[in-house]
Amino acid sequence: MNLPNKLSLLRIIMIPLMLVVFYIPQIPYRFIFTAVIFAVAAFTDFLDGYIARKYPLVTDFGKFIDPIADKILVLSAFVIMLTEPVILAGPLGDTFGAIIGGVGVTIIVAREMTVSVLRMIAAEKGIVLAAEKIGKLKTAITDLAIVFLFVTAKLVGTVYVVFYYVSLALYVISVALTIYSGIFYLVKNKELFNQCK
Numbered sequence: 001m002n003l004p005n006k007l008s009l010l011r012i013i014m015i016p017l018m019l020v021v022f023y024i025p026q027i028p029y030r031f032i033f034t035a036v037i038f039a040v041a042a043f044t045d046f047l048d049g050y051i052a053r054k055y056p057l058v059t060d061f062g063k064f065i066d067p068i069a070d071k072i073l074v075l076s077a078f079v080i081m082l083t084e085p086v087i088l089a090g091p092l093g094d095t096f097g098a099i100i101g102g103v104g105v106t107i108i109v110a111r112e113m114t115v116s117v118l119r120m121i122a123a124e125k126g127i128v129l130a131a132e133k134i135g136k137l138k139t140a141i142t143d144l145a146i147v148f149l150f151v152t153a154k155l156v157g158t159v160y161v162v163f164y165y166v167s168l169a170l171y172v173i174s175v176a177l178t179i180y181s182g183i184f185y186l187v188k189n190k191e192l193f194n195q196c197k
Contacts, residue, residue, distance in 0.1 A: 002057045004066075007048035011069040014041040015076050022080050031087075035150035038077055042143040045070050067119075070139065071112050077146045078105045087153045088171070090164040100168075104175045108142075111182035118185060121192050134184055138177035145170035 001009075018037040021030055048066060052058045081087045082101045089097020115135075148167035155163055 002052075002059065002062075004048035004052040004057050005059065005062050007044040007051070008062065008065045008069045011041045011044045011048075011073055012065075014044075015073055019076065019080060029154065031150045031153045035147045038073070038150065039143075039147050041073050042147075045073075045139070045143075067116075071116070074139075074142060074146070075105075075109060075112065077150075078108060081105075081146075081149065084153070087149050088168075090152070090168065091161060100171070104171065107175055108178050111178045114182055115185050118189055118192065122189065125192070127192070132181070132184065132188075134177070134181045138174065138181045141170060141177055142174040145174045 014037055018034055018041065021027055021037060022034045024030060027033060045066070048062070052062055078101075082098075082105060085094040085097040085101070087097070088101040089095075145167060148163065148170055152160065152163040152167045
């Protein structure tokens with residue numbers, strides 16, 4: 001197993017660690033540590049792709065495990081946020097947090113499932129759907145939004161309010177990019193659905 005694939009597996013291994021740290025209230029600054037673990041795991045997503053391309057180490061297993069690890073990491077982070085409404089609600093109230101959290105996460109899950117099915121259809125026909133720039137931008141903004149949201153959750157005072165609105169803006173942008181990139185993939189690859197008739 002080459003280094004990029006090991007990094008992808010490391011990303012998966014870090015997910016349970018992130019969950020454990022998030023849910024143990026006795027851990028001081030647990031949201032901060034959760035953000036750090038997520039950031040390190042997200043960085044391995046960039047790193048494994050960079051190494052695989054630079055030293056041609058792209059493998060079929062890597063093509064399979066890398067996107068799965070990325071999706072599980074991001075979705076796990078958003079799902080645990082839903083269990084702590086304060087993270088997404090901030091000073092705007094738990095109801096607002098539940099609404100934007102529920103709607104946003106549902107959109108993100110729907111997009112990831114749709115693109116994954118599209119990739120499966122393409123793979124059956126011997127077609128590889130390469131990652132598009134819009135997809136990479138979506139991933140980067142989403143990762144940044146998650147880190148900001150975790151860190152912001154335990155801030156106080158004016159700094160908290162400022163960081164919260166920055167976090168919220170990043171989250172809204174990530175959801176918007178999720179919608180746009182999902183539509184982009186569907187439109188660009190609509191011929192795949194025509195071939196399924």
